[in-house]
Amino acid sequence: MDKNKILKLAKGISPWLSKVRKDFHMYPELGMQEFRTQRKICEYLDEFGILHKKMAKTGVVGEIKGKNALKTIALRADIDALPILEKNDVSYKSKNHGVMHACGHDAHTTILLGVAKILSEQKDELGVNIRFIFQPAEETVGGAEPMIEEGVLDGVDAIFGLHVSSLIEKGSVEYRYKQMNASSDNIEIEVQGQSAHGAYPGDGVDAIVITAQLITAMQTIVSRIDARDSAVLTIGKIAGGTAHNIIADSVKLTGTLRTLDPKVRELVKEKLDVLVNTLPISMGGNGILKIGKGYSALINDDKMVELVKKNAGDILGIENVLEKEKANMGVEDFGYYLEKIPGVFFNLGVKNEKKGIMASAHNEYFDIDEEALHLGVAIQILNVLSV
Ligand SMILES: [Zn+2]
Ligand SMILES: [Zn+2]
Structure with missing residues (x-):
């Protein structure tokens, strides 16, 4: 698949992505309690005909087998929310009082499901196996660790993960060589x-x-x-x-x-x-x-960073692919995966000043510009196909 086809397919499911994200946003769940979220993910994967199983209590892993595939590439989304009372006055406001998707993990889950939906329909063209990792409890106990202990990375050659960022505009991506988080x-x-x-x-x-x-x-x-x-x-x-x-x-x-x-x-x-x-x-x-x-430092693999740079540039234009100047002293448990296999974690811009979407993560007014969802889907598809 070339980038134009991928972008077209991703854009085509935009309304679906928005619907899925709003649903997750309305029913946020704290780490290791993501039972509804887990059930919904399983339902979607069933719908796409993707084999999957539950892991680490509230996590899910699914896989699409490519034709004569020699490699397995993983994509990871975290699925948990935060103990925050949402103050956004929107139709999709959290219905779970005092719990909120204020870090955008609803968007991560949605993007990964979007990738799964599109690739499940293009199965015959796939030359690699794609593993979909839906990981619980990033904000609390570090769900990555039990997922790895239960074998989620077995046979995986490389992994990609992304985080939405309200510090950069929708339509941009931010990468960093080596250290990304402390x-x-x-x-x-x-x-x-x-x-x-x-x-x-x-x-x-x-x-x-x-x-x-x-x-x-x-x-x-x-x-x-x-x-x-x-x-x-x-x-x-x-x-x-x-x-x-x-x-x-x-x-x-x-x-x-x-x-x-x-x-x-x-x-x-x-x-x-x-x-x-x-x-x-x-x-x-x-x-x-x-x-x-606590969590390990998140250290990106330089060659994988190059792939993200190129692929994000193909989708967004190279001028919108930004190098992150300084690492975060905050943590992200994606670092556990990178201790085991090569991979990369990057930021996807979801800010939109004109729409007033600019609150920072972990804030009660956090929100995202949903037009970024299909861009995340397209970039992740290009990523897994380019390894
Ligand atoms: Zn967070
Ligand atoms: Zn987060």
């Missing part, structure tokens, strides 16, 4: 001292004074790594002590570590471990560190 780890620290009368610090060990030193010292980890690397170490919460005139015996801190490079991630964790286990001891107290492993 890794994330949850930090929990307890500093233990010994309580005493506030007037007699010599009788105790002041956990608050130790904590003050510790927080300052932690920031020197970030400032003293290689200047060409980056890391964020944020302590977002601190709690300790009982009264103004008592030496605190315990302080608890929680925070987040973000890095763009797996090596830097390990280095900062090691340095943090040493610091928490030695600095409080040097002051007579004790430190306990727990690191909850």
